[in-house]
Amino acid sequence: MSLEAVNDFVVKFANVNGSGSASANGMFAKSILRMGVPVAARNIFPSNIQGLPTWFEVRVTGAGHLGRRGGVDLMVAMNPQTWDRDIAEIEPGGYLFYDSTKPLPREKFRDDINVVGVPLTAICNAAYQLPRERQLFKNIIYVGALAALLGIELEVLETLLGEQFKGKDRLITANVAALKMGRDYVAENLHPLGLKVVRADAVGDRIFVEGNMASALGAVYGGATVCAWYPITPSTSLAEAFTGFCEDYRTDPETGKARYAIVQAEDEIASIGVVVGAGWNGARAFTATSGPGVSLMTEFIGLSYFAEIPAVIFDVQRGGPSTGMPTRTQQADLLAGAYAGHGDTKHPMLLPADPGECFEMGALAFDLADRLQTTVFVMLDLDIGMNEWLTKPFEWDPERKLDRGKVMTYEDLEAGKEFGRYLDVDGDGVPYRTYPGVHPTKGGYFTRGTSRNPYARYSEEGSVYVDNMQRLLRKFDTAKALVPAPIARLAKRATREGVIYFGSSTPSMHEALETLDAQGLHLDAMRVRGFPFADEVFDFIAAHDRVFVVEQNRDAQLRTLLVNEGDVAPAKLVPVLNYDGSPITARFIAGAVGGLMTAAARVRAPEAAE
Amino acid sequence: MTYITKPQLHHPKLAANSLGYTRRDYEGSVSTLCAGCGHDSISAAIIQACYELELPPHRIAKLSGIGCSSKTPDYFLGNSHGFNTVHGRMPSVLTGANLANRDLIYLGVSGDGDSASIGLGQFAHSIRRGVNMLYIVENNGVYGLTKGQFSATSDKGSKSKKGVVNHDAGIDLVMLALQMGATFVARSFSGDKAQLVPLIKAALAHKGAAFIDCISPCVQFNNHVGSTKSYDYVREHNEAVNRLDVVVPRDEIQVDYAPGTTVPVAQHDGSILQLHKLAQHYDPSDRVGALAYLQARQALGEIVTGLLFLDPEARDLHENLDTVDVPLNSLNEAELVPSLDVLAKLNASLR
Ligand SMILES: Cc1ncc(C[n+]2csc(CCOP(=O)(O)OP(=O)(O)O)c2C)c(N)n1
Ligand code: SF4
Numbered sequence: 010m011s012l013e014a015v016n017d018f019v020v021k022f023a024n025v026n027g028s029g030s031a032s033a034n035g036m037f038a039k040s041i042l043r044m045g046v047p048v049a050a051r052n053i054f055p056s057n058i059q060g061l062p063t064w065f066e067v068r069v070t071g072a073g074h075l076g077r078r079g080g081v082d083l084m085v086a087m088n089p090q091t092w093d094r095d096i097a098e099i100e101p102g103g104y105l106f107y108d109s110t111k112p113l114p115r116e117k118f119r120d121d122i123n124v125v126g127v128p129l130t131a132i133c134n135a136a137y138q139l140p141r142e143r144q145l146f147k148n149i150i151y152v153g154a155l156a157a158l159l160g161i162e163l164e165v166l167e168t169l170l171g172e173q174f175k176g177k178d179r180l181i182t183a184n185v186a187a188l189k190m191g192r193d194y195v196a197e198n199l200h201p202l203g204l205k206v207v208r209a210d211a212v213g214d215r216i217f218v219e220g221n222m223a224s225a226l227g228a229v230y231g232g233a234t235v236c237a238w239y240p241i242t243p244s245t246s247l248a249e250a251f252t253g254f255c256e257d258y259r260t261d262p263e264t265g266k267a268r269y270a271i272v273q274a275e276d277e278i279a280s281i282g283v284v285v286g287a288g289w290n291g292a293r294a295f296t297a298t299s300g301p302g303v304s305l306m307t308e309f310i311g312l313s314y315f316a317e318i319p320a321v322i323f324d325v326q327r328g329g330p331s332t333g334m335p336t337r338t339q340q341a342d343l344l345a346g347a348y349a350g351h352g353d354t355k356h357p358m359l360l361p362a363d364p365g366e367c368f369e370m371g372a373l374a375f376d377l378a379d380r381l382q383t384t385v386f387v388m389l390d391l392d393i394g395m396n397e398w399l400t401k402p403f404e405w406d407p408e409r410k411l412d413r414g415k416v417m418t419y420e421d422l423e424a425g426k427e428f429g430r431y432l433d434v435d436g437d438g439v440p441y442r443t444y445p446g447v448h449p450t451k452g453g454y455f456t457r458g459t460s461r462n463p464y465a466r467y468s469e470e471g472s473v474y475v476d477n478m479q480r481l482l483r484k485f486d487t488a489k490a491l492v493p494a495p496i497a498r499l500a501k502r503a504t505r506e507g508v509i510y511f512g513s514s515t516p517s518m519h520e521a522l523e524t525l526d527a528q529g530l531h532l533d534a535m536r537v538r539g540f541p542f543a544d545e546v547f548d549f550i551a552a553h554d555r556v557f558v559v560e561q562n563r564d565a566q567l568r569t570l571l572v573n574e575g576d577v578a579p580a581k582l583v584p585v586l587n588y589d590g591s592p593i594t595a596r597f598i599a600g601a602v603g604g605l606m607t608a609a610a611r612v613r614a615p616e617a618a619e
Numbered sequence: 620m621t622y623i624t625k626p627q628l629h630h631p632k633l634a635a636n637s638l639g640y641t642r643r644d645y646e647g648s649v650s651t652l653c654a655g656c657g658h659d660s661i662s663a664a665i666i667q668a669c670y671e672l673e674l675p676p677h678r679i680a681k682l683s684g685i686g687c688s689s690k691t692p693d694y695f696l697g698n699s700h701g702f703n704t705v706h707g708r709m710p711s712v713l714t715g716a717n718l719a720n721r722d723l724i725y726l727g728v729s730g731d732g733d734s735a736s737i738g739l740g741q742f743a744h745s746i747r748r749g750v751n752m753l754y755i756v757e758n759n760g761v762y763g764l765t766k767g768q769f770s771a772t773s774d775k776g777s778k779s780k781k782g783v784v785n786h787d788a789g790i791d792l793v794m795l796a797l798q799m800g801a802t803f804v805a806r807s808f809s810g811d812k813a814q815l816v817p818l819i820k821a822a823l824a825h826k827g828a829a830f831i832d833c834i835s836p837c838v839q840f841n842n843h844v845g846s847t848k849s850y851d852y853v854r855e856h857n858e859a860v861n862r863l864d865v866v867v868p869r870d871e872i873q874v875d876y877a878p879g880t881t882v883p884v885a886q887h888d889g890s891i892l893q894l895h896k897l898a899q900h901y902d903p904s905d906r907v908g909a910l911a912y913l914q915a916r917q918a919l920g921e922i923v924t925g926l927l928f929l930d931p932e933a934r935d936l937h938e939n940l941d942t943v944d945v946p947l948n949s950l951n952e953a954e955l956v957p958s959l960d961v962l963a964k965l966n967a968s969l970r
Binding site: 042212214215216217218226229230232234235237258259261264265266267268269270271272274275276278279280281282283284285286287288289290291292294308309312316402403404405407409410411443444445446447448449450453454455456457458459467 | 675676677678680682692693697698699700701702703704705708710711712713714715716717718719720722723740741744748937940941942943944947948950951952954955956957958959961962965966969970
């Protein structure tokens, strides 16, 4: 049996870290996109620079399913170290592509798959002398061979090479020659596979970009001027992208001077300290980090909460606890983000589901931090942050103003407006602030983490403290209307069952909903996009008998937050959890939720008969 | 604890500086520290220095960590914005504040527990970045606010109030600041106002990271025989290498250039430091020599005070980052938000 599919299959490349395969594999994915066929690409890499196994999964998806499907139709097995487990992943009837320079014994293969051998090493050794050349061009040769096997147009690949090596003609010629070596071998010795890429028009004007880069651009458009950060996977590329964008777009054209300040701090404590200092002084500031960084920042986050200082943290989540799986993905900092700090604290969180939202929420976070005068978290994860996703193009309203929140100016103070730093003038819990140095005699105050009265004067009076803490709760309630609203997707037929999910699980969730629907299992769905949760989230839960909560962590952290913040009966929320470090798949969700739904139906059936 | 505000009434005859501010305008609320605490004398010196320098009080941002010393910003410059941050982490907050608005004057106040233990890293890094600030450590060799534990600046062999001997080597923040690249380094003593006030003035005028380690006896926990940070010990072992006068540009410049004894040093802002040499071979423009001198004197149990190192040509963090001349917090949409064109080009490059 041979699998047959057009624009709907999964290719996985098994490589060795540091072998230069990343750019060849990326080019493979992009060539399919250029043919108008959507792809979802995921890099699965070890916490290591060179030598350990790495994989790159490309889902070709004419239907536009951007999550992981699960299973592999074509395995490009270039790493002997992982041979056995790579072979085991192939779907029955699927294909194995390998370097056939050395003959392999029969037991190294499976009977139910199709084996395609190309003597890559032999071709390389004949054409190239230098070991590094042999290694790099081998990657290009297999791309050329795959193109011929799958029907990818060679001209598209040539154009991509031209763009990649613009101005370096010799490199272009050399790479194109390698591509052709692969293609020619296939043309002379093999047949095309049952899997095909056929030109389509399903990509539209969408862009292919990483969430970290999108978030960094959001920070630029959101008016961030100060960034302090400390390297940590998977957040590093966010700060690096911000640096690049600032150099390009934030340099004063006349003087060549920077309209931004970026500090690579000595650690995460200093990063958030710089952010808090800049926020206190009226600049928009942020840091990008991951779970271990958030742990270190916790004391400062509490200060930002209590002293009411704007700060933005992009938390690109990875596998925890501790160093956990530093290069794998999870959604496991949800509780840490929501409640970071000692004493009673709560922090708004934005939960983007793709790079497009990373851009929007990245910019929005700065408005919210200023409006609410508190730390705002943008919760990405490695999957969105470091993988390129097909997403809506960046859009911006040129009329949009940076919302600086409630700031009393020199003029306000001169006009005799009463200033009490922690007075709740408008009843929304959000006080007015002044920037340091604003006025010679008015508006100055002392900021501290210790308890104080509405006029910022130190006070440990119990009632004063309680009033202040209550006001902070009112402020958190105000945040409800400011964070992005949840999005509901109602089932085709009325149902008493629902599902709640967020972030990078979204595309797999949507695909799973279609699968379940086709099986006659109908579910209403709600994607949460912000914390505090809007009332609609709790209305949704109330309107259903049972709600599945799908997330990528062990302890059902979103479910815990829902129970905690909404006083929901825990039994009503059924956890569906994937936390092995690889992005959740549509198959997993459909299997887990479908299994629970049919099991429940079976239990209910006899009762119905009674 | 209660908060005591001082009456705002001024005596009509109080002398005012050229900005029209009296000395009272540089004061803060009433100190809640122990009577006789060295920290209060440092507050008084700060008030005096700012008054004499004729700084607009509200243009000074005063930041501190946590500790008795870190409480003091409440007790001076009542009209400026202050920030008691978290224990040991004032330097990063000050760095961020400075990045946001380069136009204010930054004064960081810390303790030896704050800066030499929990905050040692932040202290070192803010100095090496050249943040334009005056960083004062009110050094009492003890944790005051948590009641008398040894701090990392307690000298080896010194005794606690209970008679316990400190076996750990002490950290000398002045030497550390020199090694970290501070461009203004001084040590002084809270009981020597004549020396301290001009040092604070000169440090405030300095552009770059200015550090003053000010020995400040804790009358409660570290003012006994056996302590090397007590009033008596410091008075007996103080070796001042120089004395300083600061002549700000607005004053009529009258400098006594008597060769051999007085060195005039011009600072970035035009002020002139008139340095009267006391120690024959001491050269405050020689970082390496300063370190050697300090070490030699330390071995003899002496505490060297005065202006220990100065680089009048110092660069600060903003210069290193080449940021625009206006405060970053004043930039508007037009200056910060790239055009739609940029977005269109980016979108096109990502297809
Ligand atoms: C994270 C943290 N740990 C511990 C403390 C407790 N603490 C408060 S002040 C202080 C020491 C202060 O000593 P120092 O900086 O020398 O100031 P002094 O009181 O002597 O002026 C300590 C340990 C704290 N506030 N925060
Ligand atoms: S305990 Fe020591 S440092 Fe603290 S206020 Fe009293 S004398 Fe000063």
